[in-house]
Amino acid sequence: MQVILMPPSFNYLAAVYQMPSPSRVLAGNDGSPPTDAMPVEDFSEETKRERPHALVVDDAPDVTEMIAMFLEHAGYHAVMAFSAPEALETARQNHFEVVVSDIGMPGMNGYELAEALRALPDYEHVPLIAVTGFSVYDDRGRALESGFNAHMTKPINPMTLLDLIKNLREGENEG
Numbered sequence: 001m002q003v004i005l006m007p008p009s010f011n012y013l014a015a016v017y018q019m020p021s022p023s024r025v026l027a028g029n030d031g032s033p034p035t036d037a038m039p040v041e042d043f044s045e046e047t048k049r050e051r052p053h054a055l056v057v058d059d060a061p062d063v064t065e066m067i068a069m070f071l072e073h074a075g076y077h078a079v080m081a082f083s084a085p086e087a088l089e090t091a092r093q094n095h096f097e098v099v100v101s102d103i104g105m106p107g108m109n110g111y112e113l114a115e116a117l118r119a120l121p122d123y124e125h126v127p128l129i130a131v132t133g134f135s136v137y138d139d140r141g142r143a144l145e146s147g148f149n150a151h152m153t154k155p156i157n158p159m160t161l162l163d164l165i166k167n168l169r170e171g172e173n174e175g
Contacts, residue, residue: 051077052169053094057087057101057113058131063154067100067131070158084108088116095122098165103132103143114147127168131156 054076058064061082068078079094081087085108087101099117103110110130117123130143130151143151149168152161 051075052097054078054165055081055087055091055094055096055099055101057081057084057099057105057110059083059102059105063102067156067158067161070161071100074162084110084113084116087113091117091120091123096126097169098127098129099123100129100131100161100165101148103130103134103139110148111142111146114143118147127165129161129164129168131161 052075054068054071056064056068056071056078057080058067059082064080064082068080071078076098079090079096081090084101084105087099088108091099101110101113105113108116110132114128114130117126117128127150128148130148131154132139132143132151133154140151150164152164
């Protein structure tokens with residue numbers, strides 16, 4: 001018996017992360033049935049510079065891609081990093097208006113990433129959001145102590161994440 005492992009579909013990931021299925025699907029040019037693929041917009045470099053930049057960090061590629069895809073469709077230019085050291089290097093080379101990060105990553109964890117980001121002059125006031133599978137009572141406090149502005153437990157509701165980002169960014173602009 002041969003077993004073939006397939007990556008999870010968008011609909012599966014949308015269900016896991018409480019994201020509504022896309023209202024528009026694409027059909028193949030040959031009349032094949034629609035797929036669950038989401039249309040991808042091709043933004044020019046100029047348009048990308050005008051949109052707010054978000055850094056999404058998680059060692060699970062499917063989670064990283066799902067959050068980044070949602071943020072892209074919500075108007076952000078999302079950049080993905082699959083480890084805390086990669087995220088830190090990316091943040092040193094670019095400026096992001098928001099960072100969404102997992103906590104439980106091998107090697108350097110999300111707490112250490114938040115502390116390192118807060119030590120960078122350009123990231124003292126940038127909203128940092130912990131999105132994690134950890135739901136221990138102390139975890140929220142530890143996330144806030146390490147420099148995160150907010151803590152969300154997976155599975156997340158993407159609309160709640162978007163509202164949280166909006167509120168944190170508005171608070172940053174007022175302060």
